[in-house]
Amino acid sequence: MEYVPNIIFAIILIIGIGYFARNVKKLIRNIKLGQDLDVSDDKPQRWKNMSRIALGQSKMVKRPIAGFLHVVVYVGFVIINIEVLEIIIDGVFGTHRIFSKIGSLYGILIGTFEILAILVLVAVILFWLRRNVIKLKRFLSTEMKGWPKSDGNIILYFEVVLMCLFLTMNATDLQFQAMDSGNVISQFIAPWFNGFSESTIHLIERSAWWIHIIGILAFLNYLYFSKHLHILLAFPNTYYGKLTPKGQFPNLEAVTKEVKMMMDPNVDPFAAPPEGAEPEMPAKFGASDVQDLSWVNLLNAYTCTECGRCTSECPANQTGKKLSPRKIMMDTRDRLEEVGKNIDANNGEFKDDGKQLLGDYITNEEIWACTTCNACVEACPVSIDPLNIIMQMRQYLVMEKSAAPMELNNMMTNIENNGAPWPYNQQDRLNWKNE
Amino acid sequence: MSEQLKVPTMAEFMAEGKQPDILFWVGSAGSYDDRAKKITKAFVKILNKAQVNFAVLGTEESSTGDVAKRAGNEFLFQMQALMNIELLNAYDVKRIVTCDPHSFNCLKNEYPNLGGHYDVIHHTQFLKELIDSNKIEIKDSNYKGKRITFHDPCYLGRANSEYDAPRDVLAVLNANMQEMKRSKATALCCGAGGAQMFKEPEKGNMDINEMRTQDALETNPDIIATGCPYCNTMMTDGVKFKEKEADVAVMDIAELIANAQDL
Ligand code: SF4
Ligand code: SF4
Numbered sequence: 001m002e003y004v005p006n007i008i009f010a011i012i013l014i015i016g017i018g019y020f021a022r023n024v025k026k027l028i029r030n031i032k033l034g035q036d037l038d039v040s041d042d043k044p045q046r047w048k049n050m051s052r053i054a055l056g057q058s059k060m061v062k063r064p065i066a067g068f069l070h071v072v073v074y075v076g077f078v079i080i081n082i083e084v085l086e087i088i089i090d091g092v093f094g095t096h097r098i099f100s101k102i103g104s105l106y107g108i109l110i111g112t113f114e115i116l117a118i119l120v121l122v123a124v125i126l127f128w129l130r131r132n133v134i135k136l137k138r139f140l141s142t143e144m145k146g147w148p149k150s151d152g153n154i155i156l157y158f159e160v161v162l163m164c165l166f167l168t169m170n171a172t173d174l175q176f177q178a179m180d181s182g183n184v185i186s187q188f189i190a191p192w193f194n195g196f197s198e199s200t201i202h203l204i205e206r207s208a209w210w211i212h213i214i215g216i217l218a219f220l221n222y223l224y225f226s227k228h229l230h231i232l233l234a235f236p237n238t239y240y241g242k243l244t245p246k247g248q249f250p251n252l253e254a255v256t257k258e259v260k261m262m263m264d265p266n267v268d269p270f271a272a273p274p275e276g277a278e279p280e281m282p283a284k285f286g287a288s289d290v291q292d293l294s295w296v297n298l299l300n301a302y303t304c305t306e307c308g309r310c311t312s313e314c315p316a317n318q319t320g321k322k323l324s325p326r327k328i329m330m331d332t333r334d335r336l337e338e339v340g341k342n343i344d345a346n347n348g349e350f351k352d353d354g355k356q357l358l359g360d361y362i363t364n365e366e367i368w369a370c371t372t373c374n375a376c377v378e379a380c381p382v383s384i385d386p387l388n389i390i391m392q393m394r395q396y397l398v399m400e401k402s403a404a405p406m407e408l409n410n411m412m413t414n415i416e417n418n419g420a421p422w423p424y425n426q427q428d429r430l431n432w433k434n435e
Numbered sequence: 436m437s438e439q440l441k442v443p444t445m446a447e448f449m450a451e452g453k454q455p456d457i458l459f460w461v462g463s464a465g466s467y468d469d470r471a472k473k474i475t476k477a478f479v480k481i482l483n484k485a486q487v488n489f490a491v492l493g494t495e496e497s498s499t500g501d502v503a504k505r506a507g508n509e510f511l512f513q514m515q516a517l518m519n520i521e522l523l524n525a526y527d528v529k530r531i532v533t534c535d536p537h538s539f540n541c542l543k544n545e546y547p548n549l550g551g552h553y554d555v556i557h558h559t560q561f562l563k564e565l566i567d568s569n570k571i572e573i574k575d576s577n578y579k580g581k582r583i584t585f586h587d588p589c590y591l592g593r594a595n596s597e598y599d600a601p602r603d604v605l606a607v608l609n610a611n612m613q614e615m616k617r618s619k620a621t622a623l624c625c626g627a628g629g630a631q632m633f634k635e636p637e638k639g640n641m642d643i644n645e646m647r648t649q650d651a652l653e654t655n656p657d658i659i660a661t662g663c664p665y666c667n668t669m670m671t672d673g674v675k676f677k678e679k680e681a682d683v684a685v686m687d688i689a690e691l692i693a694n695a696q697d698l
Contacts, residue, residue, distance in 0.1 A: 247594025248544035252509045256549065259513040286507065315624040315647075320640030369637040372505050372629030373589040378620050394507030407634040408506050415511060419497030420463040421633055429461070430493040432472040433442045433479075 009091035016217030023224040034295030059381040069123040107181030114185035138308035169208035233303040241383030286395025289356040301332035310376035323369040325376035325386035331361035455490040460533035464664040471664035477693035485570040501541035506630035520551035536590035575609035587622035588663035613654035627665035648673025
């Protein structure tokens with residue numbers, strides 16, 4: 001009988017981690033639905049970006065107050081994982097506070113955790129107020145109604161409950177209180193339980209301990225469904241972030257082949273392709289659905305924290321246009337999830353559902369409102385590039401659908417005919433010299 | 436204009452068996468747009484005065500294809516690019532300067548991958564070189580004490596992280612420089628980029644150039660300095676919209692430098 005708790009603990013742990021692993025596998029499969037993109041270049045720079053932007057939070061602190069509070073929650077999260085490790089060992093082996101064997105260092109560790117827990121509580125309360133009381137514009141956009149709004153709050157409630165459980169657990173641990181080391185915060189909570197019998201206090205301690213670890217496992221599994229996934233994906237995402245100058249848009253290789261053939265007088269356009277040659281034409285120019293985007297675009301979509309820093313900097317959005325780069329990322333993720341579910345439901349094959357990202361989620365109007373100014377890319381604290389998705393959709397609209405706004409078609413015709421976006425004769429190019 | 440501009444072409448250089456030090460890429464706006472032509476001419480006056488050994492392509496120049504690319508027409512872009520690259524390579528061009536940040540970005544960043552490798556600089560970077568090597572002499576009295584604010588073009592600033600060159604050049608004017616509340620990496624777009632110049636904006640509460648002009652006007656400027664022909668048009672329209680054209684001038688950095696040299 002005495003092993004029952006250990007066994008129950010092990011089962012909960014296996015279920016919690018197993019379900020999470022299953023979702024991670026699904027996540028990876030979904031991301032791989034995207035097109036290949038070679039990002040194996042300049043590894044040193046990539047590691048540098050990851051440690052600076054994700055680990056070092058360098059872009060978060062561009063907005064000092066939110067940035068500082070975020071760093072508190074982040075550090076709290078990272079460090080408290082040490083404590084989770086202890087819980088797991090204790091749970092599996094039936095020990096109690098196994099790490100306390102290391103002596104005075106243990107007190108320092110737990111003391112730090114307790115202070116962090118309080119700081120996290122303060123930060124989370126401020127975050128909650130910012131979201132729900134101070135009506136900050138970037139949390140009120142249309143794309144933030146419904147689930148995205150509750151998601152943001154649920155995460156905060158989770159953190160409050162977990163921190164409170166952690167402190168209660170410490171405050172009701174009589175042995176730990178007796179040690180009188182590291183209980184820097186919980187010593188002030190302990191007296192609240194003075195009237196209780198020793199066995200009740202023990203029961204509270206055990207309950208807090210159990211709910212705490214179960215809560216952590218639940219939180220872990222909640223991630224997959226939430227914008228909170230960024231706490232994991234921010235790392236790979238900043239690693240694979242764009243390294244070239246922001247203004248440098250990739251040149252479509254498939255187009256280069258076509259254009260070179262068109263411009264080469266020696267190529268017979270009607271010649272049959274040589275035996276065994278790969279078919280030259282790609283299925284599609286540009287992107288209209290998630291499978292056309294690159295896997296980095298899809299990783300971006302899962303990483304987006306819906307913070308809206310991109311949208312609040314977007315000139316189109318600020319002047320009341322429909323475009324919101326955050327919505328572009330959220331739509332991409334929603335559609336990708338939908339495609340993933342479709343694949344799950346159809347034994348691993350995607351069955352055409354008559355829908356696509358462009359049109360059913362993102363409208364042409366949004367796509368055409370972008371000035372390609374890169375403000376969204378600059379603002380994103382986790383190196384997401386909404387502009388890249390917008391551009392691929394423009395390419396689809398123009399090259400596959402010939403659906404550019406009329407004035408742009410005129411402009412392009414002019415370039416074709418006169419080598420300038422205006423209807424002037426190329427022979428007049430130097431006229432300014434004598435005017 | 437008293438003095439005739441000296442604008443040699445690459446073809447002329449070639450005919451004489453010579454090579455200029457730098458090609459001035461005028462760009463479509465700089466060639467055809469009435470306002471932008473003034474910037475082109477101001478820049479050429481500076482080049483002439485500093486005795487820079489430069490040439491233009493003249494009637495051989497064609498659109499870089501930048502605007503076609505931003506509009507999503509990769510075909511048209513690459514056709515323009517390959518044509519231009521063929522020409523530039525035939526003339527063995529090594530160094531290019533341009534007053535248009537869009538051409539600058541496209542030539543510098545997107546041409547190499549298609550076989551066009553050049554040392555491309557923006558005219559504000561070139562002006563800085565000329566100033567640093569004392570090829571330009573400024574009479575700093577023309578703008579002394581004038582309030583000037585500089586609008587960062589997206590394709591020079593955020594797109595290519597060049598925030599200093601234009602500011603360093605403006606510094607020689609001895610003017611009273613004012614930064615807008617959003618500048619450098621967080622500067623607001625003028626609204627022309629991404630092919631927006633050539634179409635009506637989508638529905639909204641206001642136009643982007645109005646908002647940006649508002650940013651500029653908040654610094655209470657005498658002059659809004661620009662470094663891009665499209666920004667120049669957008670800000671000029673914005674100032675007109677706010678009915679401030681009597682008080683506030685919109686001028687390219689090249690024009691300011693040319694004036695400061697009494698050219
Ligand atoms: S690049 Fe486009 S989406 Fe991004 S901020 Fe600029 S206008 Fe908005
Ligand atoms: S794309 Fe980046 S800046 Fe925009 S909402 Fe997502 S995480 Fe925030």
